[in-house]
Amino acid sequence: xxxxxxxxxxxxxxxxxxxxxxxxxxxxxxxxxxxxxxxxxxxxxxxxxxxxxxxxxxxxxxxxxxxxxxxxxxxxxxxxxxxxxxxxxxxxxxxxxxxxxxxxxxxxxxxxxxxxxxxxxxxxxxxxxxxxxxxxxxxxxxxxxxxxxxxxxxxxxxxxxxxxxxxxxxxxxxxxxxxxxxxxxxxxxxxxxxxxxxxxxxxxxxxxxxxxxxxxxxxxxxxxxxxxxxxxxxxxxxxxxxxxxxxxxxxxxxxxxxxxxxxxxxxxxxxxxxxxxxxxxxxxxxxxxxxxxxxxxxxxxxxxxxxxxxxxxxxxxxxxxxxxxxxxxxxxxxxxxx
Amino acid sequence: xxxxxxxxxxxxxxxxxxxxxxxxxxxxxxxxxxxxxxxxxxxxxxxxxxxxxxxxxxxxxxxxxxxxxxxxxxxxxxxxxxxxxxxxxxxxxxxxxxxxxxxxxxxxxxxxxxxxxxxxxxxxxxxxxxxxxxxxxxxxxxxxxxxxxxxxxxxxxxxxxxxxxxxxxxxxxxxxxxxxxxxxxxxxxxxxxxxxxxxxxxxxxxxxxxxxxxxxxxxxxxxxxxxxxxxxxxxxxxxxxxxxxxxxxxxxxxxxxxxxxxxxxxxxxxxxxxxxxxxxxxxxxxxxxxxxxxxxxxxxxxxxxxxxxxxxxxxxxxxxxxxxxxxxxxxxxxxxxx
DNA sequence: CTAAAGTATGCACACGTCTGCAGCCCGGCG
DNA sequence: CGCCGGGCTGCAGACGTGTGCATACTTTAG
Numbered sequence: 001x002x003x004x005x006x007x008x009x010x011x012x013x014x015x016x017x018x019x020x021x022x023x024x025x026x027x028x029x030x031x032x033x034x035x036x037x038x039x040x041x042x043x044x045x046x047x048x049x050x051x052x053x054x055x056x057x058x059x060x061x062x063x064x065x066x067x068x069x070x071x072x073x074x075x076x077x078x079x080x081x082x083x084x085x086x087x088x089x090x091x092x093x094x095x096x097x098x099x100x101x102x103x104x105x106x107x108x109x110x111x112x113x114x115x116x117x118x119x120x121x122x123x124x125x126x127x128x129x130x131x132x133x134x135x136x137x138x139x140x141x142x143x144x145x146x147x148x149x150x151x152x153x154x155x156x157x158x159x160x161x162x163x164x165x166x167x168x169x170x171x172x173x174x175x176x177x178x179x180x181x182x183x184x185x186x187x188x189x190x191x192x193x194x195x196x197x198x199x200x201x202x203x204x205x206x207x208x209x210x211x212x213x214x215x216x217x218x219x220x221x222x223x224x225x226x227x228x229x230x231x232x233x234x235x236x237x238x239x240x241x242x243x244x245x246x247x248x249x250x251x252x253x254x255x256x257x258x259x260x261x262x263x264x265x266x267x268x269x270x271x272x273x274x275x276x277x278x279x280x281x282x283x284x285x286x287x288x289x290x291x292x293x294x295x296x297x298x299x300x301x302x303x304x305x306x307x308x309x310x311x312x313x314x315x316x317x318x319x320x321x322x323x324x325x326x327x328x329x330x331x332x333x334x335x336x337x338x
Numbered sequence: 339x340x341x342x343x344x345x346x347x348x349x350x351x352x353x354x355x356x357x358x359x360x361x362x363x364x365x366x367x368x369x370x371x372x373x374x375x376x377x378x379x380x381x382x383x384x385x386x387x388x389x390x391x392x393x394x395x396x397x398x399x400x401x402x403x404x405x406x407x408x409x410x411x412x413x414x415x416x417x418x419x420x421x422x423x424x425x426x427x428x429x430x431x432x433x434x435x436x437x438x439x440x441x442x443x444x445x446x447x448x449x450x451x452x453x454x455x456x457x458x459x460x461x462x463x464x465x466x467x468x469x470x471x472x473x474x475x476x477x478x479x480x481x482x483x484x485x486x487x488x489x490x491x492x493x494x495x496x497x498x499x500x501x502x503x504x505x506x507x508x509x510x511x512x513x514x515x516x517x518x519x520x521x522x523x524x525x526x527x528x529x530x531x532x533x534x535x536x537x538x539x540x541x542x543x544x545x546x547x548x549x550x551x552x553x554x555x556x557x558x559x560x561x562x563x564x565x566x567x568x569x570x571x572x573x574x575x576x577x578x579x580x581x582x583x584x585x586x587x588x589x590x591x592x593x594x595x596x597x598x599x600x601x602x603x604x605x606x607x608x609x610x611x612x613x614x615x616x617x618x619x620x621x622x623x624x625x626x627x628x629x630x631x632x633x634x635x636x637x638x639x640x641x642x643x644x645x646x647x648x649x650x651x652x653x654x655x656x657x658x659x660x661x662x663x664x665x666x667x668x669x670x671x672x673x674x675x676x
Numbered sequence: 677c678t679a680a681a682g683t684a685t686g687c688a689c690a691c692g693t694c695t696g697c698a699g700c701c702c703g704g705c706g
Numbered sequence: 707c708g709c710c711g712g713g714c715t716g717c718a719g720a721c722g723t724g725t726g727c728a729t730a731c732t733t734t735a736g
Contacts, residue, residue, distance in 0.1 A: 006457075006460075006482070008721095008722055008723085009722065009723065009724095010722080018685075018686085019685065019686045019687075020686095020722090020723085021685075021686065021687075021688095021723090021724075021725080022684085022685060022686075024722095024723060024724055024725085025685090025724085025725090028724080031724085031725085034683080034684070034685090035684070035685085036683085036684060036685090039684085039685090051482075053454060053457040053458045054458055054722090054723080055399070055458070055460060055721090055722050055723070056395075056458045056459050056460070057394075057395045057396075057398040057399040057404065057459075057460060057721090057722080057723095058395075058399050058691090058721070058722035058723045058724090059722080059723055059724075060395040060691095060723095061393070061395040061396050061399055061690095061691050061692065061693090061721090061722085061723075062690075062691050062722080062723050062724050062725085063691085063723080063724065064691075066395065075424075076414075076420045076423055076424055076427075077420045077421055077424050079417065079420075079620070082414045082415045082417075082420055083415055085414055086413075086414055086415050086441065089414075089440075089441060093440075098438060098455060098459065099438075100436060100437075100438055101439070102427075102431075103424065103427060116391060117436060119344075119391040120391045120392050120393070120394045121394050121395075121436065122344075122393060122394070122395060144344070144389075256624065282417070283594075283621060283625065286594065286625040286626065287621065287624040287625050287626070288624065288625070288626040346691095346692055346693085347692065347693065347694095348692080356715075356716090357715065357716045357717075358692090358693085358716095359693090359694075359695080359715075359716065359717075359718095360714085360715055360716075362692095362693060362694060362695085363694090363695090363714095363715090366694085369694090369695085372713080372714070372715085373714070373715085374713080374714060374715090377714085377715090392692090392693080393691090393692050393693070395691090395692080395693095396691070396692035396693045396694090396721090397692080397693055397694075398693095398721095399691090399692085399693075399694095399720095399721050399722065399723090400692080400693050400694045400695085400720075400721050401693080401694065401721085402721075
């Protein structure tokens with residue numbers, strides 16, 4: 001058996017008896033009107049019959065357009081991201097775009113590699129969920145004029161398209177809830193300082209505490225949004241012999257780490273310490289304690305970001321917009337009265 | 339400001355003062371030895387300086403090789419898959435391959451679309467986690483001579499590369515555990531009949547029950563591996579007034595659905611009914627009840643599959659292998675004595 | 677009936693990279 | 707001194723598709 005070479009546009013053309021340019025036009029939606037309907041139908045039939053697939057590499061080369069968008073995320077294994085990715089995929093694919101995702105582990109070198117890869121594949125746009133407050137990748141995108149939109153995290157400047165969360169609103173709701181339960185000594189376990197999420201949540205915490213005349217110094221930082229980091233940050237808090245009856249954690253994973261650290265020293269949640277997370281990753285309601293958290297619309301954030309990106313790719317230009325999604329506080333039973 | 343066009347191999351060549359073919363060779367690891375080290379170094383410097391990225395579309399077109407592999411999964415939102423994907427990405431990327439994933443929702447049409455997409459992008463190989471027992475996509479791969487390996491699910495034939503789980507072993511371990519606890523009336527909530535996972539687990543269940551002279555008719559089927567399906571399947575079981583003290587669910591999500599259904603009618607887990615899931619998705623240990631389950635090595639399954647695929651792509655040919663990974667029963671507290 | 681306008685298709689080249697072949701230079705050997 | 711061989715580089719064509727331009731054919735208006 002001979003190795004079948006995949007059919008090209010010319011094979012289809014020969015089969016039908018027309019020039020290959022005619023086939024090219026017939027198979028391109030926006031050129032199809034130039035071709036007589038009868039011929040077009042015949043070409044489509046032949047293409048189907050021969051098992052023709054357009055060679056995107058060739059198309060991409062000629063048109064200088066890859067019909068692919070890149071997605072940069074810290075880690076696909078973090079449960080926040082799959083729904084976002086799905087949101088992105090659903091709208092991008094509906095418009096004929098392929099999405100290529102890369103995990104960067106919040107590592108600057110991997111981020112650079114991923115960016116180079118995306119450039120090599122000449123993606124038509126980029127969705128970046130890995131942004132640092134000052135991000136060299138973002139600078140590169142601007143310099144190289146690659147359409148991009150940030151999701152989840154933003155950069156310092158507001159002059160960049162982004163779909164993020166109204167952190168101040170979420171933190172206020174969480175703290176209102178704790179205060180209503182009678183808590184006054186509330187600690188914050190902050191996320192990475194160089195991300196907007198970590199920084200903004202911390203700032204909102206401090207602002208709130210100052211306004212309400214509460215102690216804003218009960219605080220510990222983490223270097224990553226992980227259970228392990230939450231665990232050790234909470235341990236530090238405990239070792240410093242600080243007195244607190246509640247913790248606002250920067251996200252759910254950190255909150256889980258805190259719970260572990262508290263349990264380790266015999267403190268119970270919510271009886272001894274109330275705790276609130278952030279993001280609302282799946283299955284929280286089944287856990288014990290079921291974590292009170294700020295839910296963010298992960299899928300919608302992804303689809304919105306993709307929508308925005310497609311607008312940019314299609315050349316619709318207006319000034320950059322920062323879309324802030326409203327989180328909603330989901331009260332479960334990791335919080336209770338003092 | 340003029341729109342900068344991205345530099346090509348020719349720009350680099352002009353900059354250095356050599357022919358562009360020399361640049362091409364200098365930048366290709368396996369051709370580099372043909373170039374004098376001095377020139378090669380100079381070219382690399384120039385490429386870096388000018389911000390050159392190889393245009394993969396052009397390269398792909400010429401070499402008839404895309405350095406991309408496709409991954410077909412049912413749904414990226416199902417927590418089983420992200421670790422597998424990560425495993426695939428890590429080994430594929432280490433070898434210079436980009437991975438493109440598509441969610442198919444176990445929908446035949448979407449599977450076909452995804453396959454067409456992968457063909458269009460002329461991926462060098464495919465990893466398929468969506469296989470049905472008889473799968474047209476697999477047939478297409480064979481017909482078109484596209485290297486591929488199955489992961490998670492296999493097809494009827496053993497003559498196809500696959501990395502899967504030793505289901506019989508897992509089911510036996512789970513049922514041994516239940517029997518040791520004194521259970522004799524054990525129900526099975528089966529997964530999709532047209533998948534190897536669903537089918538093999540069911541068969542292992544029936545075989546085991548027969549050997550141990552237990553009632554193998556306590557059974558309900560589902561159409562998807564989801565919480566909702568598990569819920570309604572369990573409801574059916576309950577409505578039929580069957581007496582059982584334990585459930586072996588085909589996977590964790592189905593098990594969760596069963597728990598919900600049991601709770602709804604006031605039955606407690608594990609006091610009234612013991613239950614065992616499958617896969618060990620993340621965070622199970624934090625849930626209540628903490629689900630007893632068969633852990634499968636998700637990341638390793640992904641990385642093994644990718645390794646196998648790369649071998650195929652590199653032309654190493656030997657007869658197809660079916661790798662069966664050993665699951666390990668993780669006993670938590672969704673199971674207890676009768 | 678003729679000219680203009682419109683429609684449908686063919687022609688040829690370009691996109692950026694790769695690679696077989698040819699040719700050059702240089703050192704070594706007979 | 708001439709020839710050979712090996713190392714390095716240039717040359718040119720090809721990969722499959724898209725598109726501006728030319729051309730042939732059809733329709734319409736005057």
